[in-house]
Amino acid sequence: MGALEYDRVSFSYAGASAPVLRDASLSVGEGEFCLLVGATGSGKSTLLRLAKPEISPGGERFGSVRVHGEDVRALDPVASARAVGYVFQSPDAQVVCDTVWHELAFGLENLGVPEAEMRRRVAECCNFLGIEPWFRARTAQLSGGQRQVLALASALVMRPRLLLLDEPTSMLDPLAEKRFLGLLFRANRELGLTVVVATHSPAAMVEYATRALELSGGSVREVPLEGLSERPLAAPAPRADARVPAAPALSARDVWYRYDREGGWVLRELDLEVGEGEVRALVGSNGCGKSTLLSVAAGVLRPARGRVRNRLGASQALLPQSPRALLSRETVLDELTEWSRTGGYARAEVDAALGRMGLADAPDRHPYDLSGGQQHLLALEKLLLVHPRLLLLDEPTKGLDRAARERLAERLASARDDGATVLLATHDMGFVRAVADRVSLMFDGAIAATEPTGEFFATSWLWG
């Protein structure tokens, strides 16, 4: 008897013309760490959700889904919550309570677990995951990585035998991702928990997984783990001549910035020069000031000291970390045409953008119905349609699968070839290698080093 079994499962969303799943069959054994891979929009989330009746999507379903031998349709909410844990993608949206302790206890309270038993389970879970130092913190104070660990803990505290995770690390930086996966691996090996992770970027998880399944064309097939390891992105090579032009497009001199008087300096003694037509990558750990620097460069934040000169300030565009801060229309088509009058572009360019995103036949979809990665691409295409001379991008590859990252690298190289200057903040070193002319390493609010991309990676102890 497997921990999770799908037997010829087909599923169609209400009103959809084609099924998402077609005779999908799989069996995951007890204690396995299974990856479920597939392109964005292939139906991974749908497949996982069918194993949790209380969050199953509405539509027509055939075939059976069994958890530890029992048909999930026979599970009531209590039995389902006890048997199957579920971790969602967004670290923000899935947190319900305002304190860590309350979030941990939330599920147990719902199940009517006696208080003494709750205390024991919460204590054990905190011990296992190392949550005790921030047990009494407010959830709003937590980093994205901590929030996702909290989401994992909130599922584990109910002691399920099967844990399903839907793109749990797509919003995390590489360090937080490694921490999260380390904890998940421990839960799998030390607690005997069966783990199924849906992901479109499996490279970081390969070393933990015992097997991988691919969802393609609505059906599931086994794929070798070796084939999922990280490979360099296929993208246009950086330009050979990466010298900074004599007149920089963007320069910052001795810039200092802090968000409030009581807070510490986020930027300090920062000097930066970005040449016109250059693609410059800003790399560095969380909190080193990358996003703040982008806002200062865009003129959104005014430095407390120092001077910023932006020759391209009249023709710039900023892609924020969350594309939803930019998406304001009801349909993908409306989104792309929003700035057509002021930006001076025609319908043909919009159609070309739709084609590049693979949404030519779905222009009327709501942007929020797209995956997180597709929303990122949509926001970027919207910005590129107005042909900005300066592009400021904050984590542009967050949530993107390999194919989308490659497409994005091509788009940036194309914009650069058209004369655009690009300043991007990212943790994605593979993307930096593929697209950047020069790399600036930020540390402690300042630029620690700026080098041509090849030289930067050749001499780097960490990323070389």
Place this chain on the structure above:
Amino acid sequence: MASARPTPFDACHAAVPATLLAGTALLSMLSVQPVYVALSLAGALTFSLVARGGRATLRGLRWQLPLLALVCLANPFFSASGSTLLLKVGPRSVYAESLAYGATMGALMVAVALWLEGAAAVLTQDRLLALSPRRARSLPLVASMASQLLPQMLSRARTMRATASACTAAGARLGLRDELVRTSTMLLAWSLEDSVERADSMRARGWESGRPRTCYRPERVRGCDAAALAGIVALLALCAWCTWETCSGWRFYPRMSDLGPWWRYLPWAVLAALPATLSLASSRDGGGGPRGRA
């Protein structure tokens, strides 16, 4: 790692500081008598310094002291009563009693504001919500979700406006009205989308399972908490009686009454000094208090 900052009274059950501070603030509001108000103000100021720190207290006093002065100086012009004439400003007479009444009311307002600010520093939202009755177990959840929503929406609105202003290549910015409509529409859509995933997250963890919900209490009432509560209630009762005896015979106009026996102020002085004293004592214990919490 984010961790909760030690606060005064974090070594006892929230009911203890809640009763003490709510009782003290309530009695302060009812004790319109110069000596009681002066004692309350001194106690509130000391407690604020201990619980919130000098900088936060001074920041508050920047608007509280002008308010006190305004009420004090304005009262004679609204209520020209009394028997001790100090001066005449045009046709208006300024009496010492009227000035004293204004000063008392101004000081009372400042004292109550300081008590409430101190209480907010000590009784964090989760501690207060944990005091909700067992029959209202969903109330803390609703309140905590609502309290998260507003700061999150404000932060998102700032990001949206900043992004819009940074995208100069898209042409001229929208007018204020259009910008507000755009931002509020985006915020609504974003929040609704989040709420769908949050609802799924709740259901995935047994929300609406049909079982009676139990309650995880991060704090438990122990023997010393019960004893402290009993002592505080007794002190509040004694203060209420003394205040009633003093204030029922007290008049500002036409001439201020005698202050009465000194011992009637003693319980009130002890009560006003108690929050700061207990806070200092707990900080001497090392901030965490003499015993651990669940």
